[in-house]
Amino acid sequence: MTEHTLLEVKDLKVQIPTRRGVLTPVNEVSFTIGRGEIVGVVGESGAGKSITGSAIIGLLDRPARISSGSVTLQGEVISGLNEEQLRRVRGKRIGTVFQDPLTSLDPLMSIGDQLSETAMAHLAISREAAREKALQALIDVGIPAAESRLDAYPHEFSGGMRQRVVIALALIGEPDLIIADEPTTALDVSVQAQVLMLLKRLCRERNTGVMLITHDMGVIAETTDRVVVLYAGRVAEIGNTEQVLTSAKHPYTRGLVGATPNPANMDGDNARLNQIPGSMPGLLALPTGCPFHPRCSEVMPVCKTEQPALTPLGDTTIACHLATEASA
Amino acid sequence: MNDSLISVQSLSRVFDVSKPWLNRVLSGQKRQTLKAVDSVDFTIERGTTYALVGESGSGKSTIAKMLVGLLKPTSGRVHIDGVDLTNASAADIASTRKRIQMIFQDPYASLNPRWRVRDIVGEPIDAFLNVSGAERTRKIDELLEKVGLSSKDGAKFPHEFSGGQRQRIGIARALASDPEFIVCDEPTSALDVSVQAQVLNLMRDLQRDLGLTYLFITHDLAVVRYMADHVGVLYLGRLIESAPRQELFDSPAHPYTQMLINAAPRVDGFGRMHEAADGEIPDPISPPSGCHFHPRCPQRLDACRIEVPVVQHTGRRAVSCLLHGQS
Amino acid sequence: MASSRLARWWQSDVMWSWRRSPVAIVSTLLFFALVAAAVFAPLVAPYTPFDPASLNLMDGFTAPMQSGLGSGNMYWLGTDDQGRDIFSAILYGMRLSLFIGVMAVAFAAFLGISLGLIAGYFGGWIDAIIMRIADIQLTFPSILVAMLIFGVARGLTPPELRDQMAIYVLILSIGLSDWVQFARTVRSSAMVEARKEYVQAARLIGRSPFVILRKHLLPNVMSPVLVIATISLALAIILEATLSFLGVGAPPTKPSLGTLISIGQDFLFAGEWWIILFPSITLLVLALSVNLLGDWLRDVLNPKLR
Numbered sequence A: 001m002t003e004h005t006l007l008e009v010k011d012l013k014v015q016i017p018t019r020r021g022v023l024t025p026v027n028e029v030s031f032t033i034g035r036g037e038i039v040g041v042v043g044e045s046g047a048g049k050s051i052t053g054s055a056i057i058g059l060l061d062r063p064a065r066i067s068s069g070s071v072t073l074q075g076e077v078i079s080g081l082n083e084e085q086l087r088r089v090r091g092k093r094i095g096t097v098f099q100d101p102l103t104s105l106d107p108l109m110s111i112g113d114q115l116s117e118t119a120m121a122h123l124a125i126s127r128e129a130a131r132e133k134a135l136q137a138l139i140d141v142g143i144p145a146a147e148s149r150l151d152a153y154p155h156e157f158s159g160g161m162r163q164r165v166v167i168a169l170a171l172i173g174e175p176d177l178i179i180a181d182e183p184t185t186a187l188d189v190s191v192q193a194q195v196l197m198l199l200k201r202l203c204r205e206r207n208t209g210v211m212l213i214t215h216d217m218g219v220i221a222e223t224t225d226r227v228v229v230l231y232a233g234r235v236a237e238i239g240n241t242e243q244v245l246t247s248a249k250h251p252y253t254r255g256l257v258g259a260t261p262n263p264a265n266m267d268g269d270n271a272r273l274n275q276i277p278g279s280m281p282g283l284l285a286l287p288t289g290c291p292f293h294p295r296c297s298e299v300m301p302v303c304k305t306e307q308p309a310l311t312p313l314g315d316t317t318i319a320c321h322l323a324t325e326a327s328a
Numbered sequence B: 001m002n003d004s005l006i007s008v009q010s011l012s013r014v015f016d017v018s019k020p021w022l023n024r025v026l027s028g029q030k031r032q033t034l035k036a037v038d039s040v041d042f043t044i045e046r047g048t049t050y051a052l053v054g055e056s057g058s059g060k061s062t063i064a065k066m067l068v069g070l071l072k073p074t075s076g077r078v079h080i081d082g083v084d085l086t087n088a089s090a091a092d093i094a095s096t097r098k099r100i101q102m103i104f105q106d107p108y109a110s111l112n113p114r115w116r117v118r119d120i121v122g123e124p125i126d127a128f129l130n131v132s133g134a135e136r137t138r139k140i141d142e143l144l145e146k147v148g149l150s151s152k153d154g155a156k157f158p159h160e161f162s163g164g165q166r167q168r169i170g171i172a173r174a175l176a177s178d179p180e181f182i183v184c185d186e187p188t189s190a191l192d193v194s195v196q197a198q199v200l201n202l203m204r205d206l207q208r209d210l211g212l213t214y215l216f217i218t219h220d221l222a223v224v225r226y227m228a229d230h231v232g233v234l235y236l237g238r239l240i241e242s243a244p245r246q247e248l249f250d251s252p253a254h255p256y257t258q259m260l261i262n263a264a265p266r267v268d269g270f271g272r273m274h275e276a277a278d279g280e281i282p283d284p285i286s287p288p289s290g291c292h293f294h295p296r297c298p299q300r301l302d303a304c305r306i307e308v309p310v311v312q313h314t315g316r317r318a319v320s321c322l323l324h325g326q327s
Numbered sequence C: 001m002a003s004s005r006l007a008r009w010w011q012s013d014v015m016w017s018w019r020r021s022p023v024a025i026v027s028t029l030l031f032f033a034l035v036a037a038a039v040f041a042p043l044v045a046p047y048t049p050f051d052p053a054s055l056n057l058m059d060g061f062t063a064p065m066q067s068g069l070g071s072g073n074m075y076w077l078g079t080d081d082q083g084r085d086i087f088s089a090i091l092y093g094m095r096l097s098l099f100i101g102v103m104a105v106a107f108a109a110f111l112g113i114s115l116g117l118i119a120g121y122f123g124g125w126i127d128a129i130i131m132r133i134a135d136i137q138l139t140f141p142s143i144l145v146a147m148l149i150f151g152v153a154r155g156l157t158p159p160e161l162r163d164q165m166a167i168y169v170l171i172l173s174i175g176l177s178d179w180v181q182f183a184r185t186v187r188s189s190a191m192v193e194a195r196k197e198y199v200q201a202a203r204l205i206g207r208s209p210f211v212i213l214r215k216h217l218l219p220n221v222m223s224p225v226l227v228i229a230t231i232s233l234a235l236a237i238i239l240e241a242t243l244s245f246l247g248v249g250a251p252p253t254k255p256s257l258g259t260l261i262s263i264g265q266d267f268l269f270a271g272e273w274w275i276i277l278f279p280s281i282t283l284l285v286l287a288l289s290v291n292l293l294g295d296w297l298r299d300v301l302n303p304k305l306r
Helices: A049-056 A083-089 A111-123 A127-140 A159-172 A189-206 A217-223 A241-246 A251-259 A321-327 B021-027 B060-068 B090-097 B117-128 B133-146 B151-155 B163-175 B193-210 B221-227 B245-250 B255-263 C002-011 C013-019 C022-039 C086-122 C124-138 C142-156 C159-194 C197-204 C209-220 C222-245 C257-265 C274-301
Strands: A005-018 A021-034 A038-042 A065-073 A094-097 A177-181 A209-214 A226-231 A234-240 A310-313 A316-319 B004-016 B033-045 B049-053 B075-080 B100-103 B181-185 B213-218 B230-235 B238-244 B312-314 B317-319
Touching: A005 A049, A005 A209, A021 A038, A021 A049, A021 A065, A021 A209, A021 A226, A021 A234, A038 A049, A038 A217, A049 A065, A049 A177, A049 A209, A094 A159, A111 A127, A111 A159, A127 A159, A159 A177, A159 A189, A177 A189, A189 A209, A189 A217, A189 B255, A209 A217, A217 A241, A226 A241, A226 A251, A234 A241, A234 A251, A251 B193, A310 A321, A316 A321, B004 B060, B004 B213, B033 B060, B033 B213, B033 B230, B033 B238, B049 B060, B049 B221, B060 B100, B060 B181, B060 B213, B100 B163, B100 C197, B117 B133, B117 B151, B117 B163, B117 C197, B133 B151, B133 B163, B163 B193, B193 B221, B213 B221, B221 B245, B230 B245, B230 B255, B238 B245, B238 B255, C002 C013, C013 C022, C013 C274, C022 C086, C022 C274, C086 C124, C086 C159, C086 C209, C086 C222, C086 C257, C086 C274, C124 C159, C142 C159, C142 C222, C159 C209, C159 C222, C197 C209, C209 C222, C222 C257, C222 C274, C257 C274
Parallel strands: A038 A209, A038 A226, A094 A177, A177 A209, B049 B213, B049 B230, B100 B181, B181 B213
Antiparallel strands: A005 A021, A005 A065, A226 A234, A234 A316, A310 A316, B004 B033, B004 B075, B230 B238, B238 B317, B312 B317
8 A cells, every 4th residue: 555545445345145145236346446547347237336335435324234344545445434434534535426417405494505614514603604605615616606505596597517515525625535326327428427527627636536337338437547346246457547448357357348349340231240248247156266257258167166367468457267267 | 322221201299288278278388298209300221220319309209209109290201111191092001010119118017017028029910910710820939039038938927037138029020020110119218238238139140130220219328339320310309410320420410410319428548638519408399499419519500590501412312401401 | 727727826926925924914813713703602602692682780890800790690891781792792793894894995986987997098178177076085084074974874864764874874985085085096097097098998989988997907907905905904894893982883783893992991999990991901902913015015016115
């Protein structure tokens, strides 16, 4: 862990006891986020990306719980904190942006009040100063005529504007880290681009680290510095975004990139999307060994029995026996 | 080249979105209408895929519903292989119906959860084809195998399948009445990328094998680029540009099309900082005057606020924009 | 095959939650014990209380656990003024109460489900008419509605048939006072279901509204109906008892639990407490077990609470 490391997630394991057995939606996930770094967490539904986010900020729905591993924020372990301590971490040190802006906003409170109350709670400043800060926050996220919008309520904003307000709310406590879970999935393409560019610009300016959870490879490519690819609760590949997307080493990442339509593979009548057979296994019926092996085009006998460890291969790090074989 | 299967002429649909009568009287409001689709024209050639792209409020799903007969147009005509669906005899409409099918967006809501797969796939067979018993069973098995499932799956219920497999069941149902034309309403927007690829490839294979004609409705330009032969771009109910795929992506003419293509995230767009277009889609109940796009348009002229642009045809491209060859 | 089905049923979510809920287990066992006792009343009851030939007037007002003065027979729960065995009378009365309750709920459910499906699927003015009628009916207490319908129907039946028809009139009036619950619930589920794409897929191929309602919508709106039916059964049994208690229900020649309570009331202050107490306890236990069962079902079938 270097001094630039902001967040370190180490061997994080989340388990949910159910009557049909114990589910492990997040299994030994490790990654770091540096100061001012945007790290994408990408995966298909059921990969465990949202639960990883919730586990980091201590918002797991019962009966899910962190069963082992740790989350360290600026050298302080936050995974064992109680609810009271966690509340101080959320907002002040970690801001959150969710897919549906209405879950983060109080419908009965004006935008200005929500922003200034949050600022007062986290920054210990006066009401006037907080109001001033709220106005500046709205201007920063590009709300037109911000001064007159301070007293407006969430329902008076359009979807894109609401998501901007949520970003203002997440940033107003001057957190070191933002966790954004599918922040633009509910928005139209043109608005999505605006919101993503805004998030990226603000975090760069303030040196805020971002964990961006998404299923969209295009968003990952355009927005993030590094990417963590999750599959069935485990890290499949981790590395620099451009290297992962252009020269993926894990067969799953390669399949995922090939399955995403893009100008390079789409034009021409004979173009064909690469397809990965089957679909993500359910948590109740995880395959033995590497969870990807039943769908993998390069499956080896060892894949069926042993879970591969994260091993560097070329420019990226992958959990695949192709890498363990190569390094052996 | 002139072998068009579907021809849509000045198709419009207006919805009454007023408050209930008593509320209107009490608060003195006028009736409110929403022009979801505004004089849309296009033709689809046999065996090709026409994609309609648009964001929310563009009217793309309303057009789909009018084409399959779930909604009546307010005005305009829909011809299918020469039969005017808006003005045909009941018998003609009934016989045309089996030639048109639809693939839906939501793999969870589009299959009746209480029905077995073989009954879901068999329903159009019962409605249109005069087969029963062993032949019906054989046809259902064949359909399931055609979409990459096994005939054993017929005895299962929808909840036993993943999203992608459910969408395959939906495709099998759409194929059951041996249609020629299939309207696909965002068929992969609820699916994961790796599964989307399977379904898109399957749809292309089926088109090639069965000579199907598709109307593909989507908001996803990347999918359009993969699936479409010809693309129409909708904005607030109006068709603002239509062109063959390659032409549209290589040289988009309408500023909205340009913005849309530019805003879509690209897998090869590493670290791209693009200045996305201003503003958001206006409320379709009270759209901007003149060209609906003018408040957001970086190239707007004064006239755009007043004048509704007329469609200009150049080759196989049609554009509605004052920048393009208007007098 | 059959045993694996049974095993699967036993392992299902509903049965799993049943096994973990003492309230559900107790109320189910109680309810089925009462139903069994009522259904097999002719076999279980020690006497035939409504056969005048078997009554011994000398046994009248025998206290519980005493032998009658006339016949010397043992009466567990005592006898009434005519020497009728209270225990046997309760079994027969419960049989009638349950029959009326079940039939009334079945009638209300049929009416409510049909109207609710039609209102929810077609919407517009059809929906407005059906639901306004339901609203108007809800502004009257159900006992009033039932009494009104009972009175009108009785007025229309010839006097010689009145006692015979009373039970069917009772079923009709309780059923008509209770359909609104079903209609409202079914309508709101039907509205949600009707917008789903599987219904569009059926409309698209020209299936008739009747086929869509019966084959597509009906199976998908049934789980809340089960909950309402259970809770309605308790209400119907109580409503029937109330009507009979007020003398507008089951005739004394064929008494239900309510009629028994009504009869017993006359003797309460004379010291013959058992004539009213035991039928009342039976009614309480019956209604309570059905209600608890309904509450548990609602919790289990409501996906939001799981």
